[in-house]
Amino acid sequence: xxxxxxxxxxxxAAVLLGVPERAGRRVFAAAWIAAAxxxxxxxxxxxxxxxxxAGFTAQEQVPWIPSVGISYHLGxxxxxxxxxxxxxxxxxxxxxxxxxxxxxxxxxxxxxxGLQTVCLGxxxxxxxxxxxxxxxxxxxxxxxxxxxxxxxxxxxxxxxxFFLYTFLGSLALLLGFILLALSAQPRTFDIPALVAVNxxxxxxPVPAFALLAxxxxxxxxxxTVPFHTWLPPAxxxxxxxxxxxxxxxxxxxxxxxxVRIAMPVLPAAWREYALVAVVVGVLSVVYGALVALAQTDxxxxxxxxxxxxxxxxxxxxxxxxxxxxxxxxxxxTTGAVTQMVSHGLITGALFLLTGVLHDRGGTYxxxxxxxxxxxxxxFAGLFAVAAFASLGLPGFSGFVAExxxxxxxxxxxxxxxxxxxxxIVVTAGVFLLALQRVFLGPLRVPGPPGAARPVADLxxxxxxxxAPLLVLVTxxxxxxxxxxxxxxxxxxxxxxxxTR
Amino acid sequence: MTGQxxxxxxxxxxxxxxxxxxxxxxxxxxxxxxxxxxxxxxxxCVAAVVTAARAAGPARQVFDATYTIDAxxxxxxxxxxxxxxxxxxxxxxxxxxxxxxxxxxxLVLLATLGSVLLAGASDxxxxxxxxxLAGVPLYALAGWVGGVDAVAARASEAAMKYYLSGAFAGVxxxxxxxxxxxxxxxxxxxxxxxxxxxxxxxxxxxxxVAVLVGLLFEAGAVPAHFWVPxxxxxxxxxVAAVVTxxxxxxxxxxxYRxxxxxxPVAEVDWPLLVAVVAAASMTLGNLAAFFQDSPxxxxxxxxxxQVGYLLMAVAVAGRAVLALPSLLxxxxxxxxxxxxxxxxxxxxxxxxxxxxxxxxRRHPVLxxxxxxxxxxxxxxxxxxxxLGKLTVFTAAVDGGTAWLVxxxxxxxxxxxxxxxxxxxxxxxxxxxxxxxxxxxDAPARGPATAAVTAAAASVLLGIAGGPLLAALGSG
Numbered sequence: 001x002x003x004x005x006x007x008x009x010x011x012x013a014a015v016l017l018g019v020p021e022r023a024g025r026r027v028f029a030a031a032w033i034a035a036a037x038x039x040x041x042x043x044x045x046x047x048x049x050x051x052x053x054a055g056f057t058a059q060e061q062v063p064w065i066p067s068v069g070i071s072y073h074l075g076x077x078x079x080x081x082x083x084x085x086x087x088x089x090x091x092x093x094x095x096x097x098x099x100x101x102x103x104x105x106x107x108x109x110x111x112x113x114g115l116q117t118v119c120l121g122x123x124x125x126x127x128x129x130x131x132x133x134x135x136x137x138x139x140x141x142x143x144x145x146x147x148x149x150x151x152x153x154x155x156x157x158x159x160x161x162f163f164l165y166t167f168l169g170s171l172a173l174l175l176g177f178i179l180l181a182l183s184a185q186p187r188t189f190d191i192p193a194l195v196a197v198n199x200x201x202x203x204x205p206v207p208a209f210a211l212l213a214x215x216x217x218x219x220x221x222x223x224t225v226p227f228h229t230w231l232p233p234a235x236x237x238x239x240x241x242x243x244x245x246x247x248x249x250x251x252x253x254x255x256x257x258x259v260r261i262a263m264p265v266l267p268a269a270w271r272e273y274a275l276v277a278v279v280v281g282v283l284s285v286v287y288g289a290l291v292a293l294a295q296t297d298x299x300x301x302x303x304x305x306x307x308x309x310x311x312x313x314x315x316x317x318x319x320x321x322x323x324x325x326x327x328x329x330x331x332x333t334t335g336a337v338t339q340m341v342s343h344g345l346i347t348g349a350l351f352l353l354t355g356v357l358h359d360r361g362g363t364y365x366x367x368x369x370x371x372x373x374x375x376x377x378x379f380a381g382l383f384a385v386a387a388f389a390s391l392g393l394p395g396f397s398g399f400v401a402e403x404x405x406x407x408x409x410x411x412x413x414x415x416x417x418x419x420x421x422x423x424i425v426v427t428a429g430v431f432l433l434a435l436q437r438v439f440l441g442p443l444r445v446p447g448p449p450g451a452a453r454p455v456a457d458l459x460x461x462x463x464x465x466x467a468p469l470l471v472l473v474t475x476x477x478x479x480x481x482x483x484x485x486x487x488x489x490x491x492x493x494x495x496x497x498x499t500r
Numbered sequence: 501m502t503g504q505x506x507x508x509x510x511x512x513x514x515x516x517x518x519x520x521x522x523x524x525x526x527x528x529x530x531x532x533x534x535x536x537x538x539x540x541x542x543x544x545c546v547a548a549v550v551t552a553a554r555a556a557g558p559a560r561q562v563f564d565a566t567y568t569i570d571a572x573x574x575x576x577x578x579x580x581x582x583x584x585x586x587x588x589x590x591x592x593x594x595x596x597x598x599x600x601x602x603x604x605x606x607l608v609l610l611a612t613l614g615s616v617l618l619a620g621a622s623d624x625x626x627x628x629x630x631x632x633l634a635g636v637p638l639y640a641l642a643g644w645v646g647g648v649d650a651v652a653a654r655a656s657e658a659a660m661k662y663y664l665s666g667a668f669a670g671v672x673x674x675x676x677x678x679x680x681x682x683x684x685x686x687x688x689x690x691x692x693x694x695x696x697x698x699x700x701x702x703x704x705x706x707x708x709v710a711v712l713v714g715l716l717f718e719a720g721a722v723p724a725h726f727w728v729p730x731x732x733x734x735x736x737x738x739v740a741a742v743v744t745x746x747x748x749x750x751x752x753x754x755x756y757r758x759x760x761x762x763x764p765v766a767e768v769d770w771p772l773l774v775a776v777v778a779a780a781s782m783t784l785g786n787l788a789a790f791f792q793d794s795p796x797x798x799x800x801x802x803x804x805x806q807v808g809y810l811l812m813a814v815a816v817a818g819r820a821v822l823a824l825p826s827l828l829x830x831x832x833x834x835x836x837x838x839x840x841x842x843x844x845x846x847x848x849x850x851x852x853x854x855x856x857x858x859x860x861r862r863h864p865v866l867x868x869x870x871x872x873x874x875x876x877x878x879x880x881x882x883x884x885x886x887l888g889k890l891t892v893f894t895a896a897v898d899g900g901t902a903w904l905v906x907x908x909x910x911x912x913x914x915x916x917x918x919x920x921x922x923x924x925x926x927x928x929x930x931x932x933x934x935x936x937x938x939x940x941d942a943p944a945r946g947p948a949t950a951a952v953t954a955a956a957a958s959v960l961l962g963i964a965g966g967p968l969l970a971a972l973g974s975g
Binding site for chain 1: 822825864875880881882886887890891893894897898902905906909912913916917920921923924927965966969970973
């Protein structure tokens with residue numbers, strides 16, 4: 001079942017490769033939307049039919065390279081299934097949004113379908129090498145997305161920087177994985193097997209080094225301060241769906257790696273160095289928020305709020321390592337996973353909406369826009385909803401996540417949590433300022449002064465892409481129980497693994 | 501043990517016979533029919549692979565233990581002829597109808613034979629003969645293009661440089677063999693090991709280093725790498741492809757065999773020596789490749805860095821279970837990927853990176869093959885080189901040289917820069933320079949299909965490499 005979910009997009013892409021470009025972009029778009037929706041349906045089916053509790057559902061394991069201990073092992077639990085679902089939703093939204101794409105539609109569709117396989121595969125992988133394979137391919141495919149459909153010539157250096165930074169991260173990760181696999185007897189790259197064996201419990205320099213390698217590798221991808229510098233240019237230069245997937249899904253790969261690999265396989269080392277995660281998390285929260293406040297480029301601003309929001313996840317996971325009290329640890333971990341899902345949906349919506357803005361005026365500069373609320377009420381409304389959700393207003397998913405994170409982290413790391421809470425205030429300022437600049441005040445649109453250029457409101461495809469994301473954000477915010485029911489048992493299992 | 505069993509050398513004899521018969525036949529065939537020789541050579545390569553695969557079995561030594569047939573030799577017997585086959589295929593556009601087509605074919609066959617013999621040699625004298633047989637045909641091949649124009653001038657300069665460094669390396673190696681013989685009292689690897697155990701350490705070290713100079717020259721590793729960029733850049737693409745692929749397979753297996761079988765670690769700390777050479781090779785190759793504008797020169801430097809990664813497995817020979825299987829697998833993966841990249845160049849006669857401007861728009865399949873091969877050389881999963889790198893890194897960590905893996909990781913990241921720099925023009929808009937449009941219009945069919953085949957094989961080998969790796973480990 002999981003293999004079908006993971007490889008369905010690639011199968012569709014393989015078929016589409018045989019279809020000539022002149023078949024028309026409608027054909028490609030329709031195939032893509034159909035594939036994305038079918039995948040979403042399959043993920044929903046797995047969600048509904050999953051076994052309750054903390055174990056893995058829908059496992060598949062086939063020996064792949066047995067002499068090295070590598071197997072093709074897929075499976076999902078409460079940590080990965082929500083992310084799998086979020087990925088499927090986000091890709092479906094991007095498929096709908098891309099109906100308006102006119103540049104090299106065939107290649108664009110094929111590339112995104114491949115990217116979807118890679119993203120889904122990463123969250124379903126239960127083997128370190130399989131995880132690494134998808135991790136690496138996500139970098140390669142995203143590079144091509146940025147270069148091929150970014151904003152012109154400046155996209156190339158940004159994409160190269162993204163490639164180099166995250167590739168360095170991925171190789172550090174590989175080094176850590178090799179250390180993990182070699183420490184187990186018999187050698188294996190299988191994640192559940194490594195978790196069960198807990199091979200590096202004895203302490204010493206090897207677990208510390210392995211955690212350092214894995215931690216740095218994932219931190220580049222998350223990205224946390226000080227490894228975040230690739231993020232703003234990559235986002236500014238990427239297309240709207242590219243940014244949505246980059247921020248919505250690819251960043252989660254980093255934090256997911258922490259909960260799936262670093263914490264359960266290296267629990268002792270994680271506890272020992274949890275304070276580092278807490279500090280890095282808080283720094284990311286505060287720094288991301290403050291730098292976002294200084295941006296005049298709307299997309300860059302949203303990109304920095306990603307650093308801020310991912311910082312909460314790292315903070316929560318660090319607090320889990322520090323926690324003496326099981327309940328706080330579960331709360332923080334649950335909050336972290338919820339935040340990953342929530343941030344994926346919200347930031348995906350935000351990036352698609354900034355894409356609309358760029359589409360209308362060719363610029364992200366907040367100074368170039370003003371008073372759009374009257375002209376484009378639907379756009380303004382949706383952007384406001386997304387902004388409020390992002391700043392953590394109750395009633396949206398972000399609040400559920402951040403509340404749990406702060407409540408869970410307060411006990412183990414009170415000072416850090418107090419500092420991190422100020423980040424919420426700053427983020428509120430960031431979004432309110434942006435809303436005020438772009439949507440309120442006298443009407444001003446980019447272009448020569450005096451020329452009254454019409455600015456179209458959201459088109460139907462754009463609405464169909466963005467609105468479902470925000471509906472989900474609201475549903476999770478108002479009725480978080482179904483999501484939390486899935487996450488909590490797995491979070492509890494993870495917390496007990498970390499504190500063992 | 502000391503069988504004089506000629507049938508055991510069937511793959512080598514097939515190659516030799518094909519070379520001799522090819523040379524004779526080529527002298528009589530008209531220029532338009534010389535492709536027959538190439539076809540026969542290809543058939544001989546296939547025959548060599550088939551006989552080698554049938555002869556695979558438990559390790560044994562033949563001809564008074566001067567030649568060993570084991571997993572490593574079998575790998576060379578399979579990989580080198582297959583690489584030669586691919587090289588003959590990608591050479592199609594360059595050599596078909598050339599007045600020295602047969603010479604090209606025969607020289608490739610002889611170099612193939614030499615490389616296989618290098619891999620199997622378990623006697624110092626045998627090693628020297630194999631070194632000569634693997635090297636001398638390639639010196640001639642470097643100057644193969646002939647003529648009096650600028651191309652020929654570059655090629656003869658390359659051939660001259662290659663030959664002179666080869667002669668120097670050969671003499672050094674021969675001196676080293678003499679010293680080792682003097683110190684160990686034997687030339688066969690088994691008795692030599694026993695003899696060297698009692699020999700004077702400085703003498704053994706000097707002899708070993710001298711022998712290694714020859715083999716590292718053949719492999720194109722630092723510090724004997726100076727010929728690589730010039731030959732890779734100055735010769736026609738198929739020649740460059742052959743020179744940077746075939747001898748490496750034999751030479752690296754020879755280094756492994758020599759160190760693991762003949763030199764006690766207690767005598768000379770060769771693991772450290774090899775590790776340092778590996779680190780230097782990957783680092784210098786990478787740094788030099790950074791701002792190259794000629795794709796052939798870039799690939800030339802990249803092969804130097806690849807040898808560095810390969811030598812990592814040699815550095816932990818005997819100390820990690822995966823050392824030999826990872827080396828052998830990586831060699832096969834490297835051969836197919838490197839040849840794939842050269843095949844793309846052979847299909848498009850452009851001499852600058854910028855010449856590939858707009859390739860993705862005009863020839864998406866060829867561009868895809870190039871991307872797969874270049875990402876393969878980087879070591880991106882799921883290509884074969886990734887699996888090679890993964891196992892080599894694992895072996896290196898296992899063997900206690902984690903620092904070398906850190907160096908290799910840093911180098912791999914650095915290498916992304918120059919491989920990806922190549923993507924820029926490939927995916928950029930079509931250019932209108934004199935070097936680009938016209939020549940990009942029609943990629944040669946033979947090399948293009950060879951490139952796509954190699955790229956596909958590289959991915960396939962990466963995905964389905966498990967059983968192969970298991971077989972290499974058990975053999």
